[in-house]
Amino acid sequence: MMxxxxxxxxxxxxRHCNARLFHHESRDTCCNGGKVSFSRVDAPIELQQLFLDGSTEGKHFRQHIRSYNHVLSFTSIGVHVDENILASGRGIYTFRAQGAFYHxxxxxxxxxxxxxxxxxxYIYDTDNELHNRMQENPQLHQSVVHKLQKMLHQFNPFVIRFKQLSILPNISECSLILKERPRNHHQYNLPTAEQVAKIIVGCDADSMDYGRDINVIRCxxxxxxxxxxxxYYDPLQYPIRPNDQSMLxxxxxxxxxxVVDNYVKIESGRLRWIKEHQSDIRSELYQGLHDALHVGETNEENIGKRTxxxxxxxxxxxxxTQRYEDDMAIVLNGGKPDIFLTMTYNPSWSEITSELLSFQTPQDRPDLLTRIFHSKFEKLKDDVINKGVLGKVKSYMYVTELQKRGLPHVHMLLVLESNDKLCDPKDYDSMVRAEIPKLECEPQLHEAVVRHMIHVPCGIINRKSxxxxxxxxxxxxxxxxxxxxxxxxxxxxxxxxxxDESVSLGKDRSVDNRWVVPYNPWLLLKYDCHINVEICSSIKSIKYLYKYVYKGPDCVAMEVHKGSYMDEVQQYVDARWICAPKALWKxxxxxxxxxxxxVERLQIHLPNCHQVRFYDHxxxxxxxxxxxxxxxxLTQFFALNLRDP
Structure with missing residues (x-):
């Protein structure tokens, strides 16, 4: 098969912002056709060299860039990072954070x-600044820290302003206000030292309204x-972030x-709105209101205490839960799924490798990884759903998921039309294979199966799999x-x-057909990545498949109740895990x-047990x-049936 x-x-x-746009990406992916624009500010040459050159300094800087940023940042970041993934020593680097970020x-x-x-x-004991920074992390190269520190003192307006602050004789009486939008300061231009801060002496700063400014009032x-x-949070937390976004x-x-930090900002804004608008979204069972009234409760505020x-x-x-029930409604109407398909990205896709610099690996560009996988999946959908390469599709559902290391993959369930349903094992063999093809007969397929469709050796061979x-x-x-x-x-x-004969995988490892993950030859060859295709042969498989697809976000299992109050928003924040590809996907x-x-959801309920919206007052x-x-x-549906034959 060729x-x-x-x-x-x-x-x-x-043509407006020079962004690269891939298949199925519209202009609102970048600047929305020139409607959003930022003035370009080039990073200092010395910083560009650290980001781009192949010297020992440059390699060490890029390998430990988070640590270098840490010793130079103005603010601290608090978050639980999953170090277990890094400690395993296997696979790619992944910044995977759990719960809330604190700045x-x-x-x-x-x-x-x-x-x-x-x-x-930046303010105290500035004569020994380099020595103090190296105490934070002695593993860093002092020459690189000195070079970065020198650049910040020369180009960073915050550093320049803070040095002026350090020589004030009455600093103990001062408050420092970092203004978000100083007067006469265009929001897209780089600020100057005079614009970034306002020093207030002998004033009750707590009583002043600073809006979204940053107030430093503690001594x-x-x-x-x-x-x-x-x-001004970003430039304080990421001082070595270049202003040239392509350098980032x-x-x-x-x-x-x-990326993870900034997605948390976006999501935090949405969650904050939800918390502040509970009166718009709260509801209680109608029967529950009756029950509360019967026991003497007349104040709505005390009913259903939860966020x-x-x-x-x-x-x-x-x-x-609602999506799971929607999909089960489709199964009730159209029958059980016929095919379960899983697609996982391939870091060696030429569309990814051609965009990388010589020293970069795919893990260095989660933005590229995410966008290319999305574009590839859009093509796969067209083949499977519109062109019907596996049979004419009657209904489908899919879920995008990101593994612990952030590797994106999609689970898809397909229900085929009656004429294309797979009825017996001969039909299965025409669509799905689970063997390594002969190298001399199908060299391309042999190479693809060995590269993408072999299950990682486990069991006695590798108990830590x-x-x-x-x-x-x-x-x-x-x-x-x-x-x-x-x-x-x-x-x-x-x-x-x-x-059949075993096939060598190198490093004294070999496998045979028992380790092959089922696949469709046509899809595997075309998309050159792990695509697992399974036949849903039994009605018993439905519950498993749907539970697997809708098992929920990758999160920690935790549920803490304080008294009778339950905060679902805080539970979600405390339990979530976020990695860069997942953040970028969103x-x-x-x-x-x-x-x-x-699916149109018809709320099913017992008499007087439906949901009602109401307000605190x-x-x-x-x-x-x-x-x-x-x-x-539901009640009006029944009423309609009584009236209309």
């Missing part, structure tokens, strides 16, 4: 007996939280942290040798895996879930006496 690998159409360059700025002076850190290094060394939406794409590990995270927030528990649970492989590898495909007794058929507003056909009796509140789509 077939050319599928390549995306050549990317085009936006703090300290006082002008440290507490007694505490070494200088962050903001204080006792204690930390003060900086809200992530403050105007060369920041590797720091780019990953920057609700509504289903309109993508990824919330309500959202996931991620698929191992209680001493057994969750995916049931290695399989048994079989001369013919069998129907199977649970989720999938038992595919033909005939005994920043780019790529679709996470989709199903076809669409309303009395329960008024809510109950409002005839409109006793009607729902």
């Amino acid at each position: 077939m050319a690998k599928s390549r995306l159409p050549h990317p085009f360059t936006c 703090n700025i300290g006082g002008f002076y440290p507490n007694e007996g505490v070494r200088l850190r962050f903001f204080q290094l 006792d060394g204690n930390l003060k939280k900086v809200q992530e939406t403050k105007g 794409l060369n920041a590797g590990q720091l780019l990953q942290q920057y 609700i995270l509504p289903s309109s927030f993508i990824g919330s528990r309500r959202d996931m 991620p698929c191992m649970k209680d001493g057994h492989c969750k995916k049931r590898f290695p399989k048994q040798f079989l001369d013919e495909t069998h129907q199977g007794t649970d989720s999938y058929p038992e595919y033909r895996t005939r005994f 920043i780019f507003r790529f679709t996470l879930y989709r199903l076809y056909p669409s 309303q009395q329960i009796a008024d809510v109950l006496n409002n005839e409109r509140n006793s009607k729902t789509m």
Whole structure:
């Protein structure tokens, strides 16, 4: 079987901002056709060299860029980073953070007996600034820290202003205000030293309204939280971030942290709005209002004490539950799924490697990885759904998921039209294979299967494999040798895996057909990546498949209740894990879930047990006496059936 690998159409360059746009990306991916513009400010030559050159200094700087940024930042960042992934020593680097981000700025002076850190290094004991920074992380190259420190003192307006602050005789009486939008300062221009700060002496700063400015008023060394939406937060937390945005794409590990940090800002804004507008989204069961009234409760404020995270927030528990039920409605109407397909990105795609610099790896460009995978999946959807390469599709649903290391993949379920349904093992063999093809007969397919479709050796060979649970492989590898495909007794058929010679994978490793993940030859050759295709052979498989697809976001299992109050927003924040590709997927507003056909949700409820919206100021009796509140789509559907034959 000979077939050319599928390549995306050549990317085009936006004539307004020079951004590279890939297949299926519109102009609103970048500058929206020139409607958004930023003045270009080139990074200092010395900084560009550290980002781009192949010297020992440059390599060490890029490898430890988060640490270099840390010792030069003005503020501190607090977040739980999953170090277990890094400690394993396997696979790619991933900045994967859990829970909320905290951004703090300290006082002008440290507490007694505490070494200088962050903001204080620019104000106190500036004669020993380099020595103090190296104490923070002795593993860094002092020459690189000195070079970066020198650049900041020369070009960074914050540093220039803070040096002026350090020589004030009455600094203990001062407050420092970092103005977000100083007068006569165009928002897209680089600020000057005179514009970035305002020093107030002998004033009650707490009583002043500074809007979104950053206020530094402590001289006792204690930390003060900086809200992530403050105007000058970014340049304080990321001082070595180049103003040239194309240079930021060369920041590797720091780019990953920057992306995650900024997505958290976006999501935090949405969650903050939800918390502040609970009166608009709160609801209580109609029967629950009756029950509360019967026990003497007349004040609505005391009913249903919880902060609700509504289903309109993508990824919330309500959202996931509703999508699961929507998909089950499609199964009820159209029958069980016929095909379960999983597609995972390939870091060696030419569309990715051709955009990298000589010293970069795919993990250094999570933005590129995310966008190329999205474009490839759009092409796969066209082949599978519109062109019907696996059969004419009647209905489908898919979920985009990102693994612990941030590797994007999509799970898709397909329901085929009656004439294209797969009825027996011969039909299965025509679509799905689970063997390594002969090298001399199908060289391209042989190479693709060995590269993409071999399950990572596990069991006795590798007990530390991620698929191992209680001493057994969750995916049931290695399989048994079989001369013919069998129907199977649970989720999938038992595919033909005939005994044959082992194939060498190098490094004293070899595999045979028992380790092959089922695949479709045409899709594998065209897309040159891991594409697992499974036949849904039994009705028993539906529950497993849907639970797997909608198992929820990658998060920590935790649920803490304080008294009778439940904060669903805080539960979500505390439990979430975010990595750079996942953050970028959401920043780019790529679709996470989709199903076809669409489902109209008819709220099913017992008599007087439907949901009712109400406000804090309303009395329960008024809510109950409002005839409109006793009607729902379901009750009116029944009423329509009574009236209309």
